[in-house]
Amino acid sequence: FSVSGPPEVYTVRSSPGKGFGVFAAVALEPGSIIMRETPVIKITPPPLHEGFGHAMREVGVLVREVFETLPKDSQAEIMSLHAYSTTTEQERPDYDELVPIFRCNAYYSGNEIGLFPKIARINHSCRPNTSYFWNEQLNRRIVYATRPIGVGEEIFVSYIPLLQTSTERQKRLDQYGFKCTCAACAADTHSQKSSDRRRVEIRQSINILEEHSAIDVPGIVAGKRKLQILASESRQLVDAVEEEEVADYYSQCYRLAAIFHANIQDWEAASMWARKSYHLKMMADATSPGTKEMELLTTLILATWEKEVKENATSQVWH
Numbered sequence: 001f002s003v004s005g006p007p008e009v010y011t012v013r014s015s016p017g018k019g020f021g022v023f024a025a026v027a028l029e030p031g032s033i034i035m036r037e038t039p040v041i042k043i044t045p046p047p048l049h050e051g052f053g054h055a056m057r058e059v060g061v062l063v064r065e066v067f068e069t070l071p072k073d074s075q076a077e078i079m080s081l082h083a084y085s086t087t088t089e090q091e092r093p094d095y096d097e098l099v100p101i102f103r104c105n106a107y108y109s110g111n112e113i114g115l116f117p118k119i120a121r122i123n124h125s126c127r128p129n130t131s132y133f134w135n136e137q138l139n140r141r142i143v144y145a146t147r148p149i150g151v152g153e154e155i156f157v158s159y160i161p162l163l164q165t166s167t168e169r170q171k172r173l174d175q176y177g178f179k180c181t182c183a184a185c186a187a188d189t190h191s192q193k194s195s196d197r198r199r200v201e202i203r204q205s206i207n208i209l210e211e212h213s214a215i216d217v218p219g220i221v222a223g224k225r226k227l228q229i230l231a232s233e234s235r236q237l238v239d240a241v242e243e244e245e246v247a248d249y250y251s252q253c254y255r256l257a258a259i260f261h262a263n264i265q266d267w268e269a270a271s272m273w274a275r276k277s278y279h280l281k282m283m284a285d286a287t288s289p290g291t292k293e294m295e296l297l298t299t300l301i302l303a304t305w306e307k308e309v310k311e312n313a314t315s316q317v318w319h
């Protein structure tokens with residue numbers, strides 16, 4: 001099989017109300033790698049149809065083509081995966097069970113869609129305890145812990161983008177055929193509303209800060225005041241993503257906090273956020289353009305900070 005991570009890190013067993021699930025076999029710290037898996041099937045998806053996603057029939061043809069080339073044990077492992085389909089689908093003359101299996105279990109992997117039979121046993125949560133990366137160079141999907149996970153605790157990942165309200169998320173999850181009962185979805189109305197509001201605010205704040213992230217330090221006072229506001233907004237954003245535990249967005253938000261603290265020349269904070277973002281990007285793919293950019297940014301922040309400290313020290317000697 002394709003998994004090369006230590007197998008004793010997790011076990012697969014039944015999870016009440018959810019079919020099979022993946023559970024921690026050892027205590028896991030944030031950043032611990034749980035699975036690294038190469039896709040057993042990978043396809044380049046047909047074009048998206050506005051509002052309808054990919055044409056499943058076209059996807060089915062591509063998936064079947066690869067499936068037929070696989071050894072029998074791989075085929076059996078794929079066919080044992082969970083499938084959800086409607087009775088209308090099942091009644092079609094050209095119904096192929098591989099289609100719902102692929103739809104319920106595959107993940108976007110760069111520009112392609114891949115099926116990872118081990119990772120496919122991980123259930124969904126809108127407040128997951130893991131996140132993942134697609135590493136193009138290694139041709140692997142990597143799942144890692146984003147908070148401490150105790151022995152026997154179930155491992156959850158998110159199947160969908162998390163910066164949506166619970167109603168929007170449930171709509172996206174309908175294709176998997178289950179109602180989400182995670183802590184964010186099953187909370188009392190008040191907590192659910194505040195979580196919904198926070199996720200929408202995080203989404204808006206990321207958009208605003210990304211738009212401004214190209215701004216250089218301007219010499220004018222009004223600009224400086226604006227940069228102070230943006231830096232403070234970036235701190236609030238980091239607090240909000242950490243509080244909401246939407247770890248898929250940590251790296252992006254740490255990067256934004258690094259940029260906006262560099263813009264106000266708060267080098268200590270800027271270098272801390274830069275290193276955090278760089279660490280997460282390194283874990284995913286040491287050679288990706290995003291990692292290289294973050295490495296450059298971190299180096300630049302540290303060099304500027306050092307230069308400023310030296311200049312201050314020199315000016316103290318002279319005066």
Ligand SMILES: C[S@@+](CC[C@H](N)C(=O)[O-])C[C@H]1O[C@@H](n2cnc3c(N)ncnc32)[C@H](O)[C@@H]1O
Nearest residue numbers: 018019020082104105120121122123124176178
């Ligand atoms: C990728 S598979 C996950 C592994 C699956 N439980 C199994 O037995 O192979 C996705 C399917 O698992 C189930 N599932 C995943 N997350 C769930 C959750 N939070 N609550 C209930 N069912 C869930 C749904 O049936 C979904 O279609």
